[in-house]
Amino acid sequence: MRCAPNPNGPWHIGHARMPAVIGTYAEEYDGEFIVRFDDTDPETKRPLLWAYDEILDEIDYLGFEPAEVYRASDRLETYYDHARRLIEKGGAYTCSCPAGEFSDLKNDAEPCPHRDKDPETTMAEFESMVDGEYESGEMVLRVKTDIEHKNPALRDWVAFRIIDTPHPREAAEDDRCWPMLDFQSGVDDHLTGVTHIIRGIDLQDSAKRQRFVYDYFDWEYPEVIHWGHVQVDEYDVKMSTSTIGELIEAGDLDGWDDPRAPTLPSVERRGIRGEALVEAMVGLGTSTSNVDLAMSTVYANNRELIDDEADRYFFVREDHADFTLAGEPPETASPPVHPDHEDRGTRDIDPGNRVRIEEPDVPADGERVWLKGFGCFRRDGETFEYAGDDIAAVREEGVDVIHWVPADSATLTRMRTMDGDVIGYAEPGFREADPDEVVQFERVGFARVDRQEADDETVAYFAHE
């Protein structure tokens, strides 16, 4: 099976579906995962040089290793050869009709005057196309199908056209005669041994078109299924490479991996495992109707993958209140690193003499609250009076357990989320957390440590609750 991306930008979440499904199926049925860059339009779908490797990185992030990687722009000679063979069989003709005129004829099921050209003339004109002797739009090579076919989309479609804009890849920058997707992809699928094709409903007619070529060559067409579009909920930004690119250009997004962008680099940066995405994508199946991917499904998958290893930390978000400690609380608090793994020990926090908690957690005056891993406190105005360490207060008397940080030694932390940045304070030990580590801020959610800034700020990317 193959994944045939156009390398015109990094991938959005929807792009993960193809590698996820064919990768999973290839593993399951001992098949092969091929990547083929269908980069045959240097103009309107202009490839970006850096996107080739970017896409391969994203496939790697998803957990797959392609058996082969092809670039259509390396294979022009192959396409030309097949075009020549097709011409010899009388299956194609060069046509110099202006596009609009041909379209009118086609819609009336009328052949154009070039259709009955002899193969020799076509061959000569095609060689001129390859040699760059025509300008863009002057000449195309059409596959001779059935000009009266009831579906106008299938009538004598274009196989090769001239594009004056040089291809961005150096290896192909001198080429001007480019195959259309249906020709290139059809030839490649057969030549590279693809047995099963999955593609979008927008390419519903491709198989029907390509079958004409397959019939000329007496090839057997692969199994093909079409699936609908995927939409992803929870994002404000439209899942489209060009839209995201424009927002980045306009400065509304920081880059392709901005947490607000529905892209693969973004979810990766948030600490979401490729595997979580793959499972969710495979779960969508391959139906022809459009589907909505609920991010909650991805999050549920991810939570299962990371919960066990994510160390716990306290993180107090921006609306906060400070309380001076009174009474005689313990000198250090020792909440566990992970509640389900005692062997990982505790993190020892020196509370100092003031603690900071989130505004919604502030108890009414005179009421108690349990600072997790520390002890029970009764609020008296602006102070917290130590009220012992008898857990019965929580278990039997309904005192709330909340997270907190020492007000004086907490470390400034910026948490980047899908809804914008959240500034807050993490417990001091978070300053030592290693970039790329996935942690859980207790009662807040999971996040990936992104970097430790020199100005004492730690940056984390929020994953999900």
Next chain:
RNA sequence: GCUCGCUUGGUGUAGCCCGGCCAAUCAUAUUGGCCUUUCGAGCCAAUGACAGGGGUUCAAAUCCCCUAGCGAGCACCA
């Protein structure tokens, strides 16, 4: 307009090809309970769907027809 296709709970999915075992599977979600020094994890329970209408049949989510809604193609884009 012409051509092709789709429609199972909030979301996704199984079942549809080969009608009965489907008062419809599983996951996610939501809600409630238990447990827990997290609103995480775990456990339990509840909620909730065959687009509508005809027909065939002893029997239809499954077959046929119609209607509605949605989508795609009709490019010298992929």
